[in-house]
Amino acid sequence: MINFEGKRKGMGEKEEKEVMELALQAGHLLLENGAEIFRVEETMDRICRHYGVRSGNAFVLSNGIFATAGSERERYFAKVQHIPVSGTHLNRVAAVNQLSREIESGRYTVEEASQALEDIRNMPGKRKITQVLASGVGSAAFCYLFGGNMGDTLCALCAGLVLYLYVLFVSAPRLSKIVGNIGGGALVTFICSGFYLLGAGAHLNFMIIGSIMPLIPGVAFTNAIRDIADGDYISGSVRMLDALLVFFSIAIGVGMAFSFISRVTGGALL
Structure with a gap:
């Protein structure tokens, strides 16, 4: 107030x-x-x-x-x-x-x-090609920072590019936030698992973690903590819940994709 x-x-x-x-x-x-x-x-x-x-x-x-x-x-x-x-x-x-x-x-x-x-x-947002490229580069950078090698980084780059094409043309205009993030988590897992099974990447965990970073609501989560620290508990809690919902949705998508791939491949990813 x-x-x-x-x-x-x-x-x-x-x-x-x-x-x-x-x-x-x-x-x-x-x-x-x-x-x-x-x-x-x-x-x-x-x-x-x-x-x-x-x-x-x-x-x-x-x-x-x-x-x-x-x-x-x-x-x-x-x-x-x-x-x-x-x-x-x-x-x-x-x-x-x-x-x-x-x-x-x-x-x-x-x-x-x-x-x-x-x-x-009415300020124009970033061009879609810029957002896609930023997603790919960001995914590759995070994969490398988490410990991935050059092959993992290139795989994460490709996964990040495809992920944001999905976000811009499928998830954002047609799907709810929950369904869209579940689909994004699953898509990244399928792509990275495919590269891993083909031998293009050596560390599946780093590839997936790096590739899902464009979906993570880092600013919203940080602002939620700042609002709570400033005493705006209602607003901070709402933003925190919204960010956690995204986290859980991504985790569900990754888990569903892993479960499906494991059944198809007979546990080859384990």
Whole structure:
């Protein structure tokens, strides 16, 4: 829970509403792109303080913002926005964070800040080819760091490339989070097991561990711990549960694939 104390007096009802809408939209944009609770609160605080909202309150959860303003001297404002738990886009988080500081330095009117927020919302994401290549390189790097040799690393590279093609064109647009991550874990296991049985890789465990890393919600898990450490227990618990659900789904997919391959090959992987 935060309380905004502004500097300016005599704001009209329309101006105050515009400021609160601006702060709420900035908080929405941060929260839906993976920002921590304290960052959302701080950004809303900066915006409201600069534009002179004398009273206001915001209650921020991991999937919603409750914002109010008003006192005996001011008109009342109240609004609730539901923000589903979704992916992480740190470039947008950084852009909104920078915008709040530029607002505080006096570089934007309310209208200009609203347009800047809309521009940030419409920022293009990374190209799909870039995401696929990053997944492959990341998988290979993690495999090598965990102790894999050059053959294992190349196998993890291929598995990571195929995995993110699956994520972009099958899992994300068509499957739920649980089913998609189960399928991703199983896909990686099948690919790495195939390379292992063909003799292309020597350490199946390192190949699989490296290849599933693109599925791991590391930012969400870290933010959950930070929220809990900051005393935001509800939001931290929700994010922690969401991250653990992904972990368990991946583990189920890997286990199912191992079980199937072991039955087909008569335990050749053991």
